[in-house]
Amino acid sequence: MRIAIYGAGSTGCYLAGQLCLSGFDVSLICRPAIKQKIITHNGITLSDYQGFLHTVMPPAMITDIEQAPSAYTPFDVVFVTLKCHQVSSIRDSLIAITHSNSNSSIVFMQNGLGSFDSINESISHCTRLQGITPFNVLQQPNGRFHKGTEGVFTLQQNEHTQTIQTAMQAQGFGCDLHQDMAPVIYGKLLLNLNNALNAITDLPIKQQLSQRDSRRQLAGAMTEWLSVCQAANITIHQYTKVKPKWLPVILSLPNVLFTILAKQMLDIDPHARSSMWEDIQAKRKTEIEYLNGAVVRLGKKYGIDTPVNSTIVEKIHQREQQL
Ligand SMILES: NC(=O)C1=CN([C@@H]2O[C@H](COP(=O)(O)OP(=O)(O)OC[C@H]3O[C@@H](n4cnc5c(N)ncnc54)[C@H](OP(=O)(O)O)[C@@H]3O)[C@@H](O)[C@H]2O)C=CC1
Numbered sequence: 343m344r345i346a347i348y349g350a351g352s353t354g355c356y357l358a359g360q361l362c363l364s365g366f367d368v369s370l371i372c373r374p375a376i377k378q379k380i381i382t383h384n385g386i387t388l389s390d391y392q393g394f395l396h397t398v399m400p401p402a403m404i405t406d407i408e409q410a411p412s413a414y415t416p417f418d419v420v421f422v423t424l425k426c427h428q429v430s431s432i433r434d435s436l437i438a439i440t441h442s443n444s445n446s447s448i449v450f451m452q453n454g455l456g457s458f459d460s461i462n463e464s465i466s467h468c469t470r471l472q473g474i475t476p477f478n479v480l481q482q483p484n485g486r487f488h489k490g491t492e493g494v495f496t497l498q499q500n501e502h503t504q505t506i507q508t509a510m511q512a513q514g515f516g517c518d519l520h521q522d523m524a525p526v527i528y529g530k531l532l533l534n535l536n537n538a539l540n541a542i543t544d545l546p547i548k549q550q551l552s553q554r555d556s557r558r559q560l561a562g563a564m565t566e567w568l569s570v571c572q573a574a575n576i577t578i579h580q581y582t583k584v585k586p587k588w589l590p591v592i593l594s595l596p597n598v599l600f601t602i603l604a605k606q607m608l609d610i611d612p613h614a615r616s617s618m619w620e621d622i623q624a625k626r627k628t629e630i631e632y633l634n635g636a637v638v639r640l641g642k643k644y645g646i647d648t649p650v651n652s653t654i655v656e657k658i659h660q661r662e663q664q665l
């Protein structure tokens with residue numbers, strides 16, 4: 343199976359590493375700086391907060407695909423690991439690098455709501471799937487991609503992703519498959535409401551969550567999303583030990599009680615940060631409109647006030663303007 347990772351950055355390189363170690367023929371479609379970093383450091387080094395460490399060199403790294411996409415042999419599976427706002431710009435290349443006879447699957451791996459809809463209907467010749475990275479990946483300068491929290495890649499089920507799951511599980515990586523990705527995506531958004539707060543506090547997630555004020559803001563943002571879900575009759579997947587509706591309650595507890603009850607939530611790498619923190623540090627546009635911004639938009643649609651999320655969106659836009 344020929345696999346491409348389109349937009350190999352933090353999550354894309356981590357996924358590429360696991361797929362290479364699982365025996366697949368993987369091509370990275372990436373920026374020249376990423377390619378250079380991987381060559382300089384003799385491969386992609388995967389590490390995690392539980393001590394996993396492995397280096398693997400991807401068989402191919404392509405940096406010019408948009409100049410002549412049809413020059414490449416079509417891929418069977420393309421994972422799109424770009425940021426939400428970058429997805430729609432690669433439509434033509436995606437069509438050119440996939441089989442024209444419905445034999446390819448494209449898996450969109452974005453957080454939040456809206457990016458899949460921005461491209462899905464404009465591609466009809468192959469299967470479009472969604473996927474989620476439930477854990478945090480921090481890109482380090484030495485070609486190392488570090489998984490800082492728990493979880494395994496979660497993909498929409500079809501024959502391609504089933505083959506991938508079998509190979510990844512054989513290597514001990516794990517991979518979850520779901521037929522209906524909607525609850526998975528909506529449930530992940532609940533967790534991603536912390537991305538912006540983490541970027542604003544400028545602290546590692548573990549340290550940020552040890553501050554009750556910051557936890558209360560997160561609880562407020564989550565309560566708004568849970569109210570919107572209820573009004574819109576949306577079911578959400580449970581990522582944490584406790585049911586989603588209890589998260590705001592637990593987050594609002596005083597520090598001592600929180601530390602006891604939220605042991606699993608705090609069992610993360612002390613250096614883990616959100617991907618939006620990485621964006622702000624790198625002076626890049628953020629995904630705020632697809633995360634807290636989506637809560638505000640759906641809140642308007644279903645008549646639910648979302649003042650906490652609106653304030654967060656505003657603060658991030660201010661930061662973006664300062665960049
Ligand atoms: N990082 C994380 O820990 C997690 C991220 N996610 C989600 O996963 C998705 C991907 O995030 P992440 O991996 O962090 O993103 P990154 O920004 O790290 O990776 C995307 C990469 O694609 C590059 N790129 C952009 N456009 C093109 C193009 N046309 N051709 C080739 N390369 C291109 C980007 O370069 P450039 O910088 O120049 O734009 C960047 O190197 C997001 O929706 C994010 O929210 C989910 C869970 C965890």
Ligand SMILES: CC(C)(CO)C(=O)C(=O)O
Pocket residue numbers: 453475476477478479491533534536537615616617618
């Ligand atoms: C894993 C998590 C929730 C970490 O903040 C994330 O999705 C991100 O950083 O984008």
